[in-house]
Amino acid sequence: MRLHRLEMAAFGPFAARQSIDFDSLAEHGLFLLNGATGAGKTSVLDAVCFALYGGLPGARQGSKSLKSHHADASAEPFVELEFSAQGRRFEVRRTPAWDRPSARSKNGSTLQQATTQLRELVDNEWEALSARNDEAASLLRDVLGMDREQFTRVAMLPQGEFAAFLRADPKDREKLLESLFATGRFADVEAELASMAQEAEASAAKAETAARIPVRQLVAELAAHRELASADGNGASEDEDSPQLGVTLPVPYEGVAADELALADAEAWFRAADGSFEELAQRAQAASARARDEAVAARLAEEECRRAVEDAAELAAARERRKRWEAKAADHAARLDRLDRSRAAAALRPELEEDRRAAAACAAAEEELRAALGAAAAVGWTSADDDELSPSALRAEAGNTRAEAAVLAERVPLEDELDQLIAEQGRAVSAAKRGRESLSRLEAERSYLDRAEAELVAERERIEPIAAARAGDERDEQSARAVMEAVKEYGSAAGLLETAQQLLLRRRAEALELREQWLDLRQERLDHTAFELAARLEDGMECPVCGSPDHPRPAVGDDDPLRLVDREKAAAAAAEAGVERERSAASDLAEARAKVAAVVARGGDADPDKGARVLAEASARLKHARAAEERLKLISQQLAVIETRRREAAGEREAAATELAVAEATLARLSGEIEQRQSDLIEWRAGWASLSARHSALTALVRALEPLADAAAKAAAGRAHAASAAEALCAALEGSRFADADSARNALLTEAEAQALQSAVESHLAEEQAIAGLLSSAAARRALAAEQDTGSEAAPQVHERLEACQRELARAEAALATAQTAQHSAVAARGRCERLHKEFAQALPVVSSARARADLLGELQRTARGSGDNRLRMSLHRYVLAARLEQVAVAATERLAVMSDGRFSLEHSDALAARGAASGLGLEVFDAWTGQRRDPSTLSGGESFMASLALALGLADVVQHEAGGIDIETLFVDEGFGSLDEQTLEQVMEAIEGLRDGGRTVGLVSHVAELKQRIPAQIRVTKGRSGSSVAVVAGADTFYDGGA
Template identity: 40%
Template sequence: MRIHRLEVQAFGPFAERVVVDVDEVSAGGLFLVHGPTGSGKTSLLDAVCFALYADVPGARRKQALRSDHAAPETVPQVVLEATVGGRRLRITRSPEWYRPKKRGGGTTRVQPSVVLEERGAAGWAAVSTRHDEVADVVLDVLGMGLRQFSSVVMLPQGDFAAFLRATPEDRREILERLFDIGVYSDVEQWLADARRDGAAALDGARLGLQGELARLDDVLGAVAPPSGGPALEPESTLAETPVERLPERLAEVAASLTERLTVSMTALDAAETAEAAAARTLAEARATADHRRRGEQARARLAELDRTGEQHRDRAAALAAADRAAGVRGHLAAAARARAELQAAAHEVGTLEQVVHALGADPGTAPVAELARQAQALDDVSAALQRDTVTARELRAGLERGEDHRAGLEARRVEADAALPAAREAVEVAATEVDRLSADGARAVDLAAAVREHERRLALCERVEADRARLAALEPRLLAARDDLSGRLAALIDLQQRRLDGMAAELAAALSDGDPCPVCGALEHPAAAVAADPVTTEHLAEAEQVVAAARSALSVVEVEVGELGAAVRTRESVLDGAGRDDVEAALVAARTAHTEAVAAGHALAAATTALQRRRTEAERLAGEYESLTGTLSALDERLVEVAAEVEATAARLSAGLGAHAGCPCGGGPDAQRHTRVRQALLDLAAAHDAADAAQSRLTATLDDLGSALAEAGFDTEAGAEAALLPVAEADRLRDAVLAHERDRTTASAALAEAEVTAALAAEPPAIGDLEAAVAVARRTVLAAGSEHDALRRAARTLERLRPVLEEACAAVGEQAGRQARIRELADTAGGIGPDNTLRMRLSSFVLAARLEKVAILANERLAVMGAGRYLLEHTDDRAARGARSGLGLRVLDQWTGRARDTASLSGGESFMASLALALGLADAVREEAGGLDLGTLFIDEGFGSLDDDSLEQVLTVLDGLREGGRAVGVVSHVADLRARIPHQVVVTKGPSGSGVSVRAGATAPAA
């Protein structure tokens, strides 16, 4: 995958649209992304991930991607252009966001969107706008998800530093996210599930068997032993019997039950025969006793009825009179209602007559109905009088208010006309002041830029002075380092010469007479050389190391002196010969001018506000004058109209009073009094009519009542009312009369029965003795039946469960064997089996192979970065205290030849190791993803922990990554990298958001 171009808008800290031309900045292969902390360096990487996967790595939420600095209506958007698998793709993606509503207040939700385009021969063509289809295309061409992509392409150093020091179990979780070991994890899970399910099934089978056996034990335990003999299970319960002995025990229990059933059946038949005979005798005795009791009760009831005969006859007579009176009950009620209606009508007439007198409209001898009709005929006249009276009063009051209002308006118009010339003159003065201040304030921006330029030049002067001072301080160190190196070299040369001289003595020491000299071949050695001060190879090696150290120290000082000298020359060329005094004087002058311009700008705002206020006041006075003039003209016209309406209303009032003078209400303009009098007369006429009708109804009702009393046999209305009884009392008397007659009939019929007569003549039977005999026989039957039922239930239960239990025994044995094999295999694959000494899961074993490959790939880079000192090693040593093993990682120090824990590395060493590990993991994941060529890589932070030599070695490795046209982006805020990597993406931040600029090969600005 090769990234060509990235465009970001309203995303993260970037409020405005920023464009990163990756092709331009990565022309040299290696480029730097730098900027202050929080400026948005990592947000650019997040934008790449969001364009591809609609998500960002880490804990950041998609809902918080939109920039808080952006304008409310700005659309958040990321555009990524890249080549993947030979296809040139462009993805434009926008997250969910909220824009202001077009109407009203508040916001409305905007759905996330995506557009995938591909460039062909004819240009860009749309491929899809659906999120799922775009996700499928990205997954198809990249072959990896967001987690793998962010780990392989982004290389976050913090994550891999943690991976370097992680425990095997934590390292396993990281590797699982990077490598697809789903098939092995599925095997582990399948075996674990099979072990759990098998154990559960075996436990369930055992519990089911034990449950059935317990039920059978309960049934067998309920069977009483025969004649106090032993129970069916003398040894132990069936539930306690071993599974392999259960079939034999079940056969023994079945044989015993069959024998007991035969005996219990015979005993039950005999007991039931004896019980039937005793029951028949008891039933006959109870029937005789029942007939005797009925006869005695009938005699006693007849005697009691004879004693209450007189009361029975009185109740019957009262009941007959009440039945006759009930026939005239309706006539009596009708007469009472008619009397009440007549009384109420008379009372209503009296009340209304008092109301009419109170209103002062005494009808005298005139018919009330005629007066009411006269008042009704004048209703419209009275209402018109009322309306005209109110209208006349309101018109007069309005005319007075209008005249007062006109006087006030006229006074305000005079005031506005007098103030208008002064307001217009003030507007002209304020406009002149605004023009002057605007011209002065316009220079503030240019003067501010001049101040910043002079401040920058003054800072350059200070840095030049500081660098010169540092150069002066370095001169003694440089001379001392050179002298030290010269001395060390002289000592080394002296040792080398002495070593050469000593080599002859070493050869001579090995000579003996008769042996040839290895130099001249002579057999005699008359003057063998002797070393006065011998020098060994160890002495030479130590001296060479001392010289190398002195040379390195001199190189450090020379590099520092060279860098400071170059920096001084660069800054002096920028200053172009200007001295500190000249720069300071120019800065003071620029600041003074800028201060004056800023003051003019500040005053401009106040002057503009004053101008606007004075214009507003002048416009208000002119508008008020014109408005008052128009209002006065309209008011004069309206006052004339109101005066005419007053005269017309007065004429209508005079005519109306004349027409209303003969009204029964007494005349006058009061419409409410007219209405009350007219309604009182109408109500009184209606009350007279109602009283006449009530009198007629009462006369007719009394005639009907007399006829009904005579027909029912009553002389007077009072006699009929006295004979009346409440319904409940009449029902009670009727029930008593009928009950008396019914009881006499029933008692006489009972005494006439033959069985009753015979029972009264015989002796009373001994019921108690017969019941006791039946109870004894019944208990015998129940005991025999209970024993027989228990034996029969036990036999049926055993017959039903026996084949099931035998089959369950066989199944439990077979399942136990299979579960033992599955448990052993699952424990081994899960890393907890006794044979798995490393406690490694199957998936961990596969990941261990991946980790070993990663270590090999990482060492290819670490050998260069660490000068060949360190190598990463995968180890499967057993962890302490039974922890899981197999994913260990250690570092081999080739200087000492000993392996040690990765936590012992220094900060810089840890960075180099974690970077090598990240690159190795990226290579391994890329190989597993199908060998996808990643044309663009990003390395995020971590360079600040390196010294100069280590940084140089790391950059050498990164340069090696550029082979094949690959682009490598380094994300860091380390200042030294700006001088070492000329191609840069510079991220800046400010109160209104962050920005991006590209420097393709340009020299980085001086620090």
């Protein structure tokens, strides 16, 4: 991978556009990237890394904003890099996320998301590959063959970080190696082994738990049936119905829980339990058979008593039913008479029905005739006498009226044509009026527009100077407003200053007073020193003054010395607090004075009235100027509107004149034609409002006369039929049992009514037969015989005997249920015991197999994790990293031998770490001059630099090989050369010169002055107030400024 060109702008410290041509430096093979501290040398490397990977290297990748603070707020930051890899040439341009100024945003800016554009040079033409961040990142990763962490370790050798790596403990060294080498699959193997071991252990534990389930369940079975078994074997129990069968159940181990039993010892216990439950089941079955016999005898006695009770109840029910039947005899006779009358009336049913139908038909015909007469009257028809209701005369009148209506129907369209002509005349009148009004309005509007345009032009000329002074008015208004704000603050600040001064005086006086109080109390305590000493003495205690243990006359005082001490301490604390409050007040005063001074500096001590006047005048001028600006904008808009309207009005005037001419010609044509049509229609209407109205009236009369003729004919026929039916009915009533037609009709029954009466009669007779059957049944006969035996009704005695039998049956059935439950429980327990025994026997081999696999996988995962029997305490993935570190040490020694003149070499160490720490990632330095192996921390500064640089180069070689042998043709080595003496620097430079083999370009990042003299090709980074800039010196005669 070779760099060709780098361009950037508004990125890091670079505000202006900067360009670096790496191809011009590649001719020299070695170049120097130098500049003052903070100028931006590392930012050049950051730009390369950002272009390739969209992020910064190492610890700097967390930077939130990459845009230069020196650049203009609207300038877009970008980095553009042209490079080649794997025989292909690419150009990538990236912009980081940045805030673009926006007048419409609430925050004043809008977030611009990061962008990427990737192109490839194909046949001397740039072809776009991707414009998506994720897609471009994937393509670049495939082309480069390395991720960002590997690239920054291979192409940008951070010598300082490798110096720390050289001295790091194995744990920190492991983190870097893991980030560079793909050892994740070995860690996955460790995790998979741990997971398999954990699963195997869980399976073994699960198998053991499953094997113990039958044991625990058998313990529960034994506990549940111990009372039933009654271990004493005597069969005695306080409850006669509780079976105790005299069987001894086994106890596995006294005082040992089921989960603590050895699985291997449980087999004999299961066999003993099988025998005990077999005996228990047999005894339970015998007890159940005895209880069943007793229950059968009790049930037979109870059934006999129940049957006697049922017989007595059946006899009583039959007697009660007979009483109810006898009470319904009168209703039965009435129903029989009703049925007889109905049968007599049924013989007259045809004449009655015909009379009813004829009367109804006649009434309907009369009603229809009245409706037809009403309809004819509604359309204007009148009748002089009843003779005119002759159907033939009515049909003749309807024919004449229909003929007259047909003639008028042919003339009705003429009336519509006249209406159309009148409507067209009205439209022509309106059009003519509209044309005249439009011409008049447009002429008035033209005059108005001319006046309005002249007025607006004059107003624009008058206010343009006022609007032009807005900027100056704004500055005057802001200055006056700032002075007024300062004036307002001055009053508050002066008040605070005065308050602070008064507070300081009070705090000072309070502090002095408290100090005087403390001094007074202190003097009082000193005056009572003897009393204080005497107060502390106790019997037998030596006096601190004379040493005697006797105290015949201790000093006395007016006050308790201990209380004086407490009062003195309190006063001293109060005095100190007073001093502290004084200091605080003094600090507040100083702050208030500083605030007053700041306000005065801003003009706060000016005359408020004058300042208000100045502000009001400035505000008025600014308001006037802003109003003038807005008015100018409005005037421009209004003038444009006037011009537009003037052009539109010209077209409207031409259209209005055309419309007026057409309307006047149409009016002249329509006037004569309308007058002739109106004269003809007056004659044909014959006094009606219109031909349509007259035609509609005649049509309605025709529609009324035809139904009226039909109704008259139907009414005459109905009257004749009704008279004939009435005569036939009168003839039939003569000789019947009915006096008139109404009594005959009332006697008639509907089929449903007749059926209902007949059913009631039959039901009454059936009830009689049923009652006779009940009274002659076997149960009734048995009940009557019992009454005869006892001389009274047998129900009470039978009920008492039944209750006694029921109690005995309940007791026997309860005893049977208990015995059967015991039997079922014992038999089920026997089956469950056999099943549990079988399950236990099947679980033992599973437990053995699962435990063996768990032990094997557990030992395997402990070995892979670096514990157990692993002698080196080295995990699998650490073992792989140790192999990579050994390769790095070999590659680094090749260059370290050149730098140190063959003295030093780096060696990998897998010695055991102290205090049980993980091993395998140790490094040692072999000193060929002394023959000793040294810890890297014992190297001097120059020696450490050579070793860390060699380590960085060796690590780069191994990582490069690991990444697939990608050639890194542009390489950067970062800092550290200042710690080398002249000879060592020469040896290091020889080793670096060796990096140029195969056309590789090497860039040294340093500000060491000697390197500036040794390396003619340079990239110089210069910092300034407006940002850093880049200059490229490609040789003694070649120089160009990288800035835009």
